[in-house]
Amino acid sequence: MPASPRPLDLVPHRRYNPLLREWILVSPQRTQRPWQGETSKQAVSAGLSYDPSCYLCPTNARSGGVKNPGYTSVYAFDNDFPSLLPVNTAAAQDSGSPLLVAEPERGCSRVICFHPDHSLTMARMNVPDITSVIDAWADETATLGKLPYVNHVQIFENRGAMMGSSNPHPHCQIWATEHVPNDPQRELDAQQAYQDEHHSCLLCDYVATEVARAERIVVENELFVAIVPYWAIWPFETIVLPKRHLGSFTDLTAAERTALAAILKAVTTRYDNLFEVSFPYTMGFHQRPTDGAAHDSMHFHAHFYPPLLRSAEIRKFMVGFEMLGMPQRDLTPETAASRLRALPEVHYADR
Numbered sequence: 001m002p003a004s005p006r007p008l009d010l011v012p013h014r015r016y017n018p019l020l021r022e023w024i025l026v027s028p029q030r031t032q033r034p035w036q037g038e039t040s041k042q043a044v045s046a047g048l049s050y051d052p053s054c055y056l057c058p059t060n061a062r063s064g065g066v067k068n069p070g071y072t073s074v075y076a077f078d079n080d081f082p083s084l085l086p087v088n089t090a091a092a093q094d095s096g097s098p099l100l101v102a103e104p105e106r107g108c109s110r111v112i113c114f115h116p117d118h119s120l121t122m123a124r125m126n127v128p129d130i131t132s133v134i135d136a137w138a139d140e141t142a143t144l145g146k147l148p149y150v151n152h153v154q155i156f157e158n159r160g161a162m163m164g165s166s167n168p169h170p171h172c173q174i175w176a177t178e179h180v181p182n183d184p185q186r187e188l189d190a191q192q193a194y195q196d197e198h199h200s201c202l203l204c205d206y207v208a209t210e211v212a213r214a215e216r217i218v219v220e221n222e223l224f225v226a227i228v229p230y231w232a233i234w235p236f237e238t239i240v241l242p243k244r245h246l247g248s249f250t251d252l253t254a255a256e257r258t259a260l261a262a263i264l265k266a267v268t269t270r271y272d273n274l275f276e277v278s279f280p281y282t283m284g285f286h287q288r289p290t291d292g293a294a295h296d297s298m299h300f301h302a303h304f305y306p307p308l309l310r311s312a313e314i315r316k317f318m319v320g321f322e323m324l325g326m327p328q329r330d331l332t333p334e335t336a337a338s339r340l341r342a343l344p345e346v347h348y349a350d351r
């Protein structure tokens, strides 16, 4: 006799990621053991507002010798160790083999300090100060996007040593490139294909679906929503989406900038509250390329990719089957969302 179907939170299954057009494996039966509720509380240190040895603090010298100004708000500078250069003299070479292909790539790298206070994180900053960072992201997108050799502006933050951040001072990086990088290009192609087939926007339709069902929403306000995607890979991954269809930082109204700041603070606060530690993550924004084409099907969004799974020490590794086969998760996105949603809005250090 065939087994009767069991709910998805009990049995292994595949879920489809429509943005990358790939499958992920979900094995929720592995988490049927009761949740241990470990939080690995770390003593909240007072934190230095100014660290004389930090190369990002105001008035300090950076490693290349340039001195930072005594900045009082957001401060942006050209990365002293850029991954891309505006002038690229690498000649496109004929290697003589179709299997040995290389080409030049131009661009530039910037660093943005969010705030002069060394001890802050996005979760501990106030909404007006985060809004100033969003204003800077919009200005950088516009300025870099106008450069003739820049066609895509990737803004990202590595937070915490576990994610490779070189310094706790609140900051992010921008890599502006001549070509659209792989994942943004895959997402653009998927959104265009969906638009062609359904005559509507993939992520507008996704927001409507998730808002109606509510089970994967972490937090929302009038203009933005944060969701653990149905196809999330990282245990507590989220996607942050504007409810209105817009394609770039440069499209955000003043009200949307404030609403985005509030959502970023709300998401990062819940992350910190989950294990009562400063939660590591890589986050970044996907926006319309700056190549001059309309890219109307592009729906602006942020991805948060945090590695922690069960405590401040126990992280998810992308190894083995993930490296050789496909992404896999145990905890269902629905469980992750309900755990994040249930956490207090107020940061644990302020309680």
Ligand code: H2U
Residues within 6 Å of the ligand: 055, 061, 062, 063, 064, 078, 079, 080, 081, 082, 111, 157, 158, 164, 165, 166, 167, 172, 173
């Ligand atoms: P990460 O923490 O994500 O690594 O970003 C810090 C960036 O700051 C890194 O790309 C740059 C590094 O090259 N940097 C400078 O431009 N000047 C310095 O004096 C040190 C670090």
Ligand code: ZN
Residues within 6 Å of the ligand: 050, 051, 054, 055, 056, 057, 058, 117, 118, 169
């Ligand atoms: Zn600092």
